[in-house]
Amino acid sequence: MTGWMMTGAWWKAPPKAIDQGMREAAFARQGQLTKPPGSLGRLETAAVDLAGMQGCVTPGIERPWIVIFAADHGVVAAGVSAFPQSVTGEMIRNFSRGGAAICVLARESGAQLEVVDVGSVESPGELPGVRDARIAAGTADLSQTAAMTAEQCQQALAQGRAAAARALDAGADLFIGGEMGIGNTTAAAALICAYTGLAPALVCGPGTGLDAAGVSRKAAVVAQALKRQGAATGPAVLTLAQLGGFEIAALCGAYIACAQAGLPVVVDGFIASAAALAAERMAPGTRAWMLFGHASAEPGHAAALSALQAQPLLDLGLRLGEGSGAAAALPLLRLACALHRDMATFAEAGVSQG
């Protein structure tokens, strides 16, 4: 593969340092609140993590920002999805009209929602709230050849970086990336296998609803992709180009850019976690800027979460994508911040400590 400009690549710039002093101060505050230390579980750790990210002892979420990256996948030709490719473009129209699950979740939590079409096959045309940034009409079939050229992968990473920059310019204090792309659980599974060394049978699942025979076919397709020369070896960005998708690479670029700028991220499910893994492998330290919204019902998600040493907030059996599991965790994160900020300390309340 030619065309890589690895030295001086923007994603090699280090992530912003977490404010450890503020993190420790927030941890100490949790120990002073009127409850047994640790008794609020992940609501405590989420507030402490956010304090370190936002550089504020009492963090908050005022302006959450959601971006959905949409793109198609050549690998659908191998029969790896329960739905036809046309659904990607049709869902872009649904996003624009406010009818998708993520639209409802964004409205309910007062989050801004932006849609970026990075490569649908059937462009739905100009639509309100949809940015047409198509790199190509879908990726190549990753079981046969590299999904993206080096240039396309760089373009997709840059689209993610640009989306993070728009969020920052708008004053966002939390970033959620979502995805839409029929076939993308296959690309995500291939990436997770390549980055963790796990076998396809352990990582592939039903996605939109494949039966057992379909899941076996998907695992064989991923195994074939991993066998291709160079697909699963070499620099992490090469693996991303070989096995990823435009929307997955855009998510990856957005995560890296958020970490560089110091904007906290909530990672969604299976596909978003594959992008998060790519981001951490390409730009070590990016993980420190991530919170994890939920454990997806897609069986391979556990492997990706474990590779990222992540403990998600929710486990609701969701398997949708679109950023939905991250958005569903938003109210909980706000509760975590409110508890951390508003609970009385032992001293204030005159309650005896253990």
Ligand SMILES: Cc1cc2ncn([C@H]3O[C@H](COP(=O)(O)O)[C@@H](O)[C@H]3O)c2cc1C
């Ligand atoms: C109507 C509809 C809406 C969706 N929203 C997200 N996905 C999810 O399903 C797709 C991945 O599953 P697979 O790899 O099996 O194709 C992605 O588009 C993902 O975001 C959807 C899927 C459908 C059918």
Ligand SMILES: O=C(O)c1cccnc1
């Ligand atoms: O967890 C996800 O992101 C997911 C799972 C199945 C289908 N689409 C998305």
